[in-house]
Amino acid sequence: xxxxxxxxxxxxxxxxxxxxxxxxxxxxxxxxxxxxxxxxxxxxxxxxxxxxxxxxxxxxxxxxxxxxxxxxxxxxxxxxxxxxxxxxxxxxxxxxxxxxxxxxxxxxxxxxxxxxxxxxxxxxxxxxxxxxxxxxxxxxxxxxxxxxxxxxxxxxxxxxxxxxxxxxxxxxxxxxxxxxxxxxxxxxxxxxxxxxxxxxxxxxxxxxxxxxxxxxxxxxxxxxxxxxxxxxxxxxxxxxxxxxxxxxxxxxxxxxxxxxxxxxxxxxxxxxxxxxxxxxxxxxxxxxxxxxxxxxxxxxxxxxxxxxxxxxxxxxxxxxxxxxxxxxxxxxxxxxxxxxxxxxxxxxxxxxxxxxxxxxxxxxxxxxxxxxxxxxxxxxxxxxxxxxxxxxxxxxxxxxxxxxxxxxxxxxxxxxxxxxxxxxxxxxxxxxxxxxxxxxxxxxxxxxxxxxxxxxxxxxxxxxxxxxxxxxxxxxxxxxxxxxxxxxxxxxxxxxxxxxxxxxxxxxxxxxxxxxxxxx
Amino acid sequence: xxxxxxxxxxxxxxxxxxxxxxxxxxxxxxxxxxxxxxxxxxxxxxxxxxxxxxxxxxxxxxxxxxxxxxxxxxxxxxxxxxxxxxxxxxxxxxxxxxxxxxxxxxxxxxxxxxxxxxxxxxxxxxxxxxxxxxxxxxxxxxxxxxxxxxxxxxxxxxxxxxxxxxxxxxxxxxxxxxxxxxxxxxxxxxxxxxxxxxxxxxxxxxxxxxxxxxxxxxxxxxxxxxxxxxxxxxxxxxxxxxxxxxxxxxxxxxxxxxxxxxxxxxxxxxxxxxxxxxxxxxxxxxxxxxxxxxxxxxxxxxxxxxxxxxxxxxxxxxxxxxxxxxxxxxxxxxxxxxxxxxxxxxxxxxxxxxxxxxxxxxxxxxxxxxxxxxxxxxxxxxxxxxxxxxxxxxxxxxxxxxxxxxxxxxxxxxxxxxxxxxxxxxxxxxxxxxxxxxxx
Ligand SMILES: Cc1cc2nc3c(=O)[nH]c(=O)nc-3n(C[C@H](O)[C@H](O)[C@H](O)COP(=O)(O)OP(=O)(O)OC[C@H]3O[C@@H](n4cnc5c(N)ncnc54)[C@H](O)[C@@H]3O)c2cc1C
Numbered sequence: 024x025x026x027x028x029x030x031x032x033x034x035x036x037x038x039x040x041x042x043x044x045x046x047x048x049x050x051x052x053x054x055x056x057x058x059x060x061x062x063x064x065x066x067x068x069x070x071x072x073x074x075x076x077x078x079x080x081x082x083x084x085x086x087x088x089x090x091x092x093x094x095x096x097x098x099x100x101x102x103x104x105x106x107x108x109x110x111x112x113x114x115x116x117x118x119x120x121x122x123x124x125x126x127x128x129x130x131x132x133x134x135x136x137x138x139x140x141x142x143x144x145x146x147x148x149x150x151x152x153x154x155x156x157x158x159x160x161x162x163x164x165x166x167x168x169x170x171x172x173x174x175x176x177x178x179x180x181x182x183x184x185x186x187x188x189x190x191x192x193x194x195x196x197x198x199x200x201x202x203x204x205x206x207x208x209x210x211x212x213x214x215x216x217x218x219x220x221x222x223x224x225x226x227x228x229x230x231x232x233x234x235x236x237x238x239x240x241x242x243x244x245x246x247x248x249x250x251x252x253x254x255x256x257x258x259x260x261x262x263x264x265x266x267x268x269x270x271x272x273x274x275x276x277x278x279x280x281x282x283x284x285x286x287x288x289x290x291x292x293x294x295x296x297x298x299x300x301x302x303x304x305x306x307x308x309x310x311x312x313x314x315x316x317x318x319x320x321x322x323x324x325x326x327x328x329x330x331x332x333x334x335x336x337x338x339x340x341x342x343x344x345x346x347x348x349x350x351x352x353x354x355x356x357x358x359x360x361x362x363x364x365x366x367x368x369x370x371x372x373x374x375x376x377x378x379x380x381x382x383x384x385x386x387x388x389x390x391x392x393x394x395x396x397x398x399x400x401x402x403x404x405x406x407x408x409x410x411x412x413x414x415x416x417x418x419x420x421x422x423x424x425x426x427x428x429x430x431x432x433x434x435x436x437x438x439x440x441x442x443x444x445x446x447x448x449x450x451x452x453x454x455x456x457x458x459x460x461x462x463x464x465x466x467x468x469x470x471x472x473x474x475x476x477x478x479x480x481x482x483x484x485x486x487x488x489x490x491x492x493x494x495x496x497x498x499x500x501x502x503x504x505x506x507x508x509x510x511x512x513x514x515x516x517x518x519x520x521x522x523x524x525x526x527x528x529x530x531x532x533x534x535x536x537x538x539x540x541x542x543x
Numbered sequence: 544x545x546x547x548x549x550x551x552x553x554x555x556x557x558x559x560x561x562x563x564x565x566x567x568x569x570x571x572x573x574x575x576x577x578x579x580x581x582x583x584x585x586x587x588x589x590x591x592x593x594x595x596x597x598x599x600x601x602x603x604x605x606x607x608x609x610x611x612x613x614x615x616x617x618x619x620x621x622x623x624x625x626x627x628x629x630x631x632x633x634x635x636x637x638x639x640x641x642x643x644x645x646x647x648x649x650x651x652x653x654x655x656x657x658x659x660x661x662x663x664x665x666x667x668x669x670x671x672x673x674x675x676x677x678x679x680x681x682x683x684x685x686x687x688x689x690x691x692x693x694x695x696x697x698x699x700x701x702x703x704x705x706x707x708x709x710x711x712x713x714x715x716x717x718x719x720x721x722x723x724x725x726x727x728x729x730x731x732x733x734x735x736x737x738x739x740x741x742x743x744x745x746x747x748x749x750x751x752x753x754x755x756x757x758x759x760x761x762x763x764x765x766x767x768x769x770x771x772x773x774x775x776x777x778x779x780x781x782x783x784x785x786x787x788x789x790x791x792x793x794x795x796x797x798x799x800x801x802x803x804x805x806x807x808x809x810x811x812x813x814x815x816x817x818x819x820x821x822x823x824x825x826x827x828x829x830x831x832x833x834x835x836x837x838x839x840x841x842x843x844x845x846x847x848x849x850x851x852x853x854x855x856x857x858x859x860x861x862x863x864x865x866x867x868x869x870x871x872x873x874x875x876x877x878x879x880x881x882x883x884x885x886x887x888x889x890x891x892x893x894x895x896x897x898x899x900x901x902x903x904x905x906x907x908x909x910x911x912x913x914x915x916x917x918x919x920x921x922x923x924x925x926x927x928x929x930x931x932x933x934x935x936x937x938x939x940x941x942x943x944x945x946x947x948x949x950x951x952x953x954x955x956x957x958x959x960x961x962x963x964x965x966x967x968x969x970x971x972x973x974x975x976x977x978x979x980x981x982x983x
Contacts, residue, residue, distance in 0.1 A: 031817045033739075035786045063819055066576045067583035070717040101779035102825040103733035117903065121950065125913030127970040266948055273948045277955055285948055469892035470899065494947035499896025499940075537729035537828045538895040541887045543639050 034064045038099045041076070045092045048081040070094055115144040116472040119493045146171055149482070150475040152490045155181075160189055163510040165487055177485035178519040180505035185351040185462040186426070186434045187510035188381035194421050201417030209410040213240060214399060217410025221417050226386075228423040232349065232357060233374075234367025235388035237395040240416075242408050244346050244375020247385030249275040250402030251342060251373050252311065255394075256280055260309040263297050265289065267321060269344055270495075272313050288318075289325045291333060298337035310339035316359035317348035320496055320504060322458025322465050324348070324359045331369055342371040350379030351438065351462045356426035378462070380422040382415040434509040438462060444513035445505065448520035454527070455540055457502070464505040466523065469540040473530055474501040480526040486519045545571045545707035546872050548693055549672075550680045550720055553582060553656070554854045555840025556713030557663035557674075558861035561599065564670040566869045571705055572672050573695060575679040578664050579657040582715075583821050585740050585774050585848060587653050587751070587764055589936040590628045591636060592855030595862065598646035604662050610765040611650040612750040615932065618801065619755045619910055620966040622918040626928040628938055636938045640888060641862055651751065653764035653772050659854075678703070683710065683723050683836075690724075690835030709868060709878075710836045713857075718842035721829050728827035732902035735847040737782035739793055739820035740774035742766065743812035754801040757977030758907045760849065761800045763808075770815055773808060775800070776849060777981075778907040782822040784982035789818050792982050799981055824848060826902045831889060832882040839864045843889070846898065847905030852937055863888050896941040909977040912970055917950070919964065920957035927953055 037060050044052035054077035065073050071094055072079075079088050097105075123138035145151035151170065158166040158174070165179035188194045201221065211217035222240060230236035241247035252275030256262055262276040266285045276283045284301075286293040294312060301310055312334050317324050327343060334341040348358035356379075360366055367390065376384040387398055399405050411419075425431050445464055446456045455467040468474040471492050478490040492501035503523070507516070530536075549560045552574035560572040576582070588596075593611070596602040613627040627649055634644040668674045677698035684692035684706065692706035712720030748771060751764040759777040766772045775796040777785065785792045798805035826846040831838055840857035867881040876884075888894075910918075921928045933939040943949070961967040 028817055029814065033786075033789045033818050033820055035782075035789070035820060035822075039786075061817065061819060063581040063583045064821070066580055067715065067821075068717055068823075069575060069715065069719065070722060098821065098823040101733075101737075101782060101822060102735065104780070105733070121945070121947070122911060122913065124950075125916045127912035127967075264948075266946065268948075270947075273951070277951060281955060283952060283955075285952065467892070470895045493945070497942035497947075498945035499899065499942045500892055535727070535729050535731070537830065537890060538892075538898075539887070539890040540895075541891040543888060543891045543893055 031059060031061075034060055035099065038095055042092060042095055042099065045088060045095070048083065048088070050077055050079045050081045050088075053077070053079070068094075068098060109148075111144045112148045114141065115148045115150050116475055119471070119498060121493055121498075145475075149173070149479045152475075152478050162187070162190055163508055163512065163515055167487060169482065173482075175482055175485070175487075177481075177487045178511075178515050178522075179487045180464075180507065180519065181487040181489050182508070183378045183506050184381065184508055185379045185438060185506070186381075186422070186431070187508045188379075188422050188425070190510070191381075191425070193425065194381055194418055197417045197421035198414045201413045205413035207412060207414060209412050211410060212406060212408065213410040214406045219413050219416065221413060221420055222411070225416055225420040225423065228420055228427075229386055229388060232423060232427060233345075233360065233372050233388045235369070235372055235390050237390060237392050238386050238388045239395055239398050239405060240411055241385040241387070241402075241405055242411050243383050244377055244385035245271040246404030246408060247373050247375065247387055248272045248344055249278070250404035251371065251387045251398060252276055252313070253279045254398045254402030254405075256309065256311050260311065261301050261305070262311050262313060263294055263301075263339070264313040265315065265318075265325070267318055268313055268315050269319065269346065272315075272342075272344060276313065288321070289323060291326055291329045294330060295333045295337075298333065298339055302337050310337070311342055312339050313342045314344070315347070316343050316345040317352070317461050317463065318458070319347050319463055320465055320491055320502070322461050322463045324459070327359065327363050327365055327369065331365065334370070340370045342373065343369050344373050346373075346375035346385070347378050347463060348461065349374045350422070350426045352435065356431050356435065376415075376419045376422070379426065380419045382411075382418045382422070384411045384415055384419060438507060438509040440513055441509070441511035441516050442507045445507060445511075445516035445520055448517040449523065452520065452524040454524060462507050464507060466503040466505060467540045468501050468503065468527070469499060470536065470538055471499070471501045472534055473527070473536055473538070474503070476530040476533055477523075477526045478503075480529055481523065484522050484526060486522045486526075488523065545569045545705060547571070547709050547711055547868065548573065548705055548707040549711040549713050550693065551712070551714035551840070551842070552576075552578075552664050552667070552674060552676065553660045553713070553715075553840075554663065554857035555842070555860055556711070557660065557667045558595075558599070558858055559711055559713055559839055559865050560672040560674075561663065561667040561670050562861060562865035563868060563872075564667060564672040566865075566873075568869070568872050570667075570672040571707065572664070572667055572674045573678045573680055573693070574664075574674075574676050577677040577698075579661040581656045582660070583819065584656055584853070585653070585738070585772055585851065586656050586659065586766070586854065587651065587762075587851035589651055589852065589855055589938070590633055590647070590649050591936070591938050592858055593650055593652060594633060594637065594647040595855070595858035597648050599666070601662055601666055602648065605652065605654055605659065606650075608658060609652045609654045609767050611652040612765075613649045613651070614750055615651065616750065616752045617932065618752070619918050620915055621756075621964055622915060622922070622966070624918060624921055624928050624931070626925060626932045628933045628936065629929050632930065632933045632939045640859065641866070653751070653766040655767045658767050675703075680714075680719055683720065685835075688834055690833075708872070711864065711868075712836060712838040712842045713840050714842055716841040716845040718829075718838065720836060721838060721842055724833070724836065726829045728829060730826070730828045730898065732826035732846075732905070734902075734906040735779050735822070735824040735826065736760075736776040736849050736905050736907055737779050737785060737820065737822035738774060738776040738824070738848050739785070739789060739818055740772060741793075741818045742768075742770040742815045743773050743808060744770050744815055745813045746771065746807050746811040748804070748807070752801075752804065754804065755910065756800040757909045759796050759800050759981065760907070761797050761804060763804055771812075773797070773812075776907070779822040779824075781980045781982055784980055787982070789820065793818060795981060824905070826898065826905070828898075831886050837864055837868070837882060837885070844898070846901045849905045849907075850901050850935060850937070852901065856937075860889070893940045893942070897937045900941050909974055915964075915966060916961060917953065919959050919961050920953050923958035924953065924956060
């Protein structure tokens with residue numbers, strides 16, 4: 024390199040000079056300046072006729088000069104200054120909730136403001152999927168209002184009531200009877216005087232459904248999962264947990280010990296390796312292996328037979344969360360456990376009533392009376408929480424009765440007819456349903472912007488679907504979680520699928536996006 | 544009649560031609576440049592980029608003249624992280640994308656384009672591809688709506704016309720093929736960086752370093768000819784002011800982002816070439832294929848330089864596209880099936896997530912408090928630091944690192960607190976200061 028090379032003007036400056044000359048129609052100067060442009064830039068900006076500028080028609084009559092000016096301007100001026108966008112929408116679509124997880128500053132009140140600003144931008148652009156409210160009982164059709172006060176009515180895949188018990192006469196009758204007999208309030212912890220005779224009956228019914236006779240009730244499913252883990256696991260113990268296990272289990276694990284290993288979703292071989300690894304240096308402490316039965320965002324389930332065997336081989340204890348499958352699938356409503364022939368065989372089972380049993384609440388079950396008493400004493404969320412109300416308890420007991428009756432089989436058959444109708448129609452339209460046929464139909468989208476925009480359209484087009492994104496799913500793998508009910512007619516499901524496909528196609532066009540949603 | 548004509552003969556084009564020719568197909572490569580020559584680009588190759596070269600038997604030629612390293616230093620607002628990409632993640636990456644994990648290497652390098660592109664183009668010729676340099680394609684021959692060949696000007700000034708079963712557009716961001724076909728841009732992300740760089744001798748930075756502070760970044764990596772590539776970048780909306788004094792502002796940016804590096808360059812460095820730069824780096828995608836044509840490299844998806852990934856992605860495209868084209872040319876599948884397979888990989892969820900990652904980073908907003916704390920939490924956690932680096936370089940999927948259960952665990956396992964890092968002292972004031980254009 025010679026020293027003149029070193030002193031040479033940089034390409035930006037040269038392009039500015041060329042643009043200047045172009046405005047005067049001075050093609051000779053354009054060519055002269057262009058001769059100095061670096062070889063690098065010439066080899067890159069191959070669409071500019073660097074060597075032929077002198078030959079341009081200076082009058083601009085053929086439009087060539089204008090084209091060259093436009094191309095050079097694109098290289099010279101920041102692109103976004105030329106394409107203004109709606110800043111609210113940009114902000115709303117670009118960020119993730121996690122961006123606000125660690126706010127700065129010592130004022131705990133003030134530092135929530137940034138997050139709130141983002142929420143407001145999402146609300147204004149109608150891309151906030153949370154906190155909608157019902158205007159009437161959620162059925163296969165629901166009437167709802169979003170948190171801007173905008174109302175809509177649509178085919179409802181946004182409620183978790185897999186067996187459509189919310190409108191079932193016997194369930195409502197059970198609620199009324201309990202209300203008459205015991206009143207609305209349980210008035211105490213289940214450890215004190217919060218339980219009724221109905222609670223005992225419910226524990227027995229759940230014991231029969233899971234094959235594990237020692238059952239403890241919790242006032243929410245979340246507190247059952249959290250409570251089971253913090254009740255049993257101590258600082259020096261270990262938790263080995265499926266990466267995608269439910270939030271209450273993840274948070275329970277973190278609260279109980281620092282020794283948490285997340286394993287690849289469903290990978291039993293990975294669990295085995297982690298157990299070998301832990302046992303190679305720790306033979307004294309406990310290991311709790313934690314998984315969901317039916318996973319609520321991927322709609323798949325693990326090989327529990329092998330998993331339970333692997334746990335026993337390494338003196339680890341298995342906990343399975345059957346919140347989404349118990350009652351809604353499997354022989355006699357026994358869920359994934361029943362499907363794998365494991366009734367009564369798993370160490371610890373926990374579940375929630377909110378999906379198929381028409382109420383808040385949850386439970387922990389095992390074959391050990393000692394475990395039951397221990398969990399009652401040491402799971403803070405059992406001892407120090409008001410018991411399920413008598414009405415809730417009665418509803419769940421009645422639900423459990425129906426689930427185990429022939430009517431339960433009939434409801435599950437109807438549910439699966441609707442599930443197949445929905446999945447088949449979506450798949451037939453080229454969309455990707457994840458997992459296995461189950462009351463949860465996860466429709467894969469991927470990109471958050473696309474999902475948020477499609478969700479906005481669906482609201483207006485009469486389909487109620489919950490869009491899940493980070494932190495429920497990993498970044499970049501958002502999806503619609505469609506929750507099917509026994510009350511859905513197959514034709515409703517197909518109609519919804521058609522509307523969803525249209526909304527996704529329109530959103531893709533709106534964002535002018537070329538991305539699909541294949542995994543890799 | 545060729546099996547394939549490849550327009551453009553650098554990272555994407557020469558590699559595609561090489562791979563097709565090795566499988567016995569008749570290939571013509573046309574490039575308007577003559578070689579060796581540079582093209583606008585810094586030229587950092589992450590380990591998967593190096594692995595591709597190794598898979599093709601070209602790595603030794605590169606490392607014979609280029610320094611390589613495995614550990615990279617990444618310093619964000621004074622929070623240092625060092626690590627290297629784990630072999631296991633590299634293997635997983637190649638298995639997932641290409642179905643085989645042979646040839647992975649852990650090293651990275653900064654290879655001048657005049658060195659690398661020359662090696663690629665020679666390898667293509669040696670594999671049997673016909674290479675015409677200093678030849679420009681000026682027209683696509685279209686028959687019944689299908690691209691069937693090209694016309695252009697040869698190095699001797701004469702016209703040429705050639706036909707092929709498929710035309711591969713490997714002609715970069717400003718792709719002639721795409722422009723001629725009138726292909727629109729999708730997923731446009733206009734916010735991007737300006738980047739200025741040159742080559743300095745006179746000091747040894749040890750290994751590659753990447754620094755960020757506020758809205759600016761800088762990097763130094765040893766490259767060919769005993770020189771170091773030194774690069775600064777910032778938000779393109781500051782570019783006009785930056786341009787007012789390029790050499791002065793390069794130094795100003797270095798001093799701001801990494802005073803140590805600024806000092807090293809100022810006191811010990813000798814600049815050996817002019818300063819190069821561009822701000823034309825907005826991200827976009829184009830349609831991947833159509834009747835008689837397919838795009839690879841920057842032609843199909845261009846994005847900002849801030850993660851230094853374009854050349855490696857061009858290599859990836861070359862493997863994916865040539866594998867797909869081979870299946871079709873060998874009669875094992877229809878062209879539509881082959882192209883659908885290519886598209887499935889290139890327009891997947893993981894690709895979309897990484898594209899978003901780069902485009903968001905290229906807006907060069909100051910790091911947020913939570914991001915900086917994440918960097919602090921990563922200190923002393925080598926496994927996750929390495930995974931973060933692999934994620935940043937598109938070796939491990941974005942979704943596996945940025946997953947709630949992982950981030951919360953990282954948080955819990957943190958060994959350090961923010962106490963030792965001045966950026967946290969008066970974070971609000973520092974953030975405001977970072978918004979000021981340093982060059983205004
Ligand atoms: C500032 C900057 C810094 C970068 N830094 C890095 C980095 O550190 N690491 C990294 O991996 N990537 C980096 N990149 C990205 C990288 O440069 C590109 O992704 C890469 O060059 C793309 O390769 P390609 O083969 O697709 O296109 P190119 O390298 O652009 O090659 C296209 C070729 O096509 C030829 N051509 C065009 N039109 C015609 C025609 N009509 N007839 C014949 N030939 C034609 C051109 O002459 C050219 O040789 C950077 C980019 C920029 C802008």
